[in-house]
Amino acid sequence: MDICSGLRKVVLMPKVTFVVPVYDGDVYLSETLESIRNQSMKDIEIIVVDDASPDFTPELMRWFLEKDPRIRYHRMETNGGVCEARNFGNKEAQSEIICVSDQDDISTPHRASFSYFYLMKHKDINCLTSAYWELNVDGEKQTQYFPEDMTLEYHQTEGSVWMHSSACYRKEDILKIPYRQVDGATDDWIFLDDWLAAGMKFKTTKHVLANCRRLPWGVMNIMRSTKGMRPSYIL
Numbered sequence: 001m002d003i004c005s006g007l008r009k010v011v012l013m014p015k016v017t018f019v020v021p022v023y024d025g026d027v028y029l030s031e032t033l034e035s036i037r038n039q040s041m042k043d044i045e046i047i048v049v050d051d052a053s054p055d056f057t058p059e060l061m062r063w064f065l066e067k068d069p070r071i072r073y074h075r076m077e078t079n080g081g082v083c084e085a086r087n088f089g090n091k092e093a094q095s096e097i098i099c100v101s102d103q104d105d106i107s108t109p110h111r112a113s114f115s116y117f118y119l120m121k122h123k124d125i126n127c128l129t130s131a132y133w134e135l136n137v138d139g140e141k142q143t144q145y146f147p148e149d150m151t152l153e154y155h156q157t158e159g160s161v162w163m164h165s166s167a168c169y170r171k172e173d174i175l176k177i178p179y180r181q182v183d184g185a186t187d188d189w190i191f192l193d194d195w196l197a198a199g200m201k202f203k204t205t206k207h208v209l210a211n212c213r214r215l216p217w218g219v220m221n222i223m224r225s226t227k228g229m230r231p232s233y234i235l
Contacts, residue, residue: 014070017046017047022051024054025103027104030060036101039113040110041112047071047072049076097120098171099167104213105211106211108209108210114209128167129150129167130207131144131206132208133212134213147204149204173200
């Protein structure tokens, strides 16, 4: 399905683009999209990249396309993985500032506005992330985290934490250093490897810009299971 399918003309050029890759995520996708649609900053766009999901994502997106002209939807012909989906969406973004969102995480109402004005003011910062709450499967807050500013040294420590779905960056930067797939590693971890090695500067705000839902079938829990580690999801 073409990314402009079902799209009505958008009057305002968006200041911020949210790129949301989806695979088998129809259970929580509506809640994620509603949190983005209800941003205090209205001149945004939302690009949903469906990585050939085997679920009801196409039917759900038909409803959203009719409801909100700021949403753009593309369905991949074959499953290529989350890195390919993110890279596709980032290339299609119309705005200079791109916010990351996974299919089951929740953006707070002022995320777009805060991220936009922060990166416009702080030209030396390449990637902004935030404090966040871990949510259980029902979206209820459980534990709050205040990560340090991401540096190469912090990234290489066992205790480093951050939330990819709170990140925003400039389109020109992510096109220069796009996501890449590495077997046995998550896309966000390789993103940090590549960006920190390139000298990109990160900042973590204490304002919560997004919250992370921990699910039994999430990528990290699948990886933990294969290594015999304790699951980290929250019921």
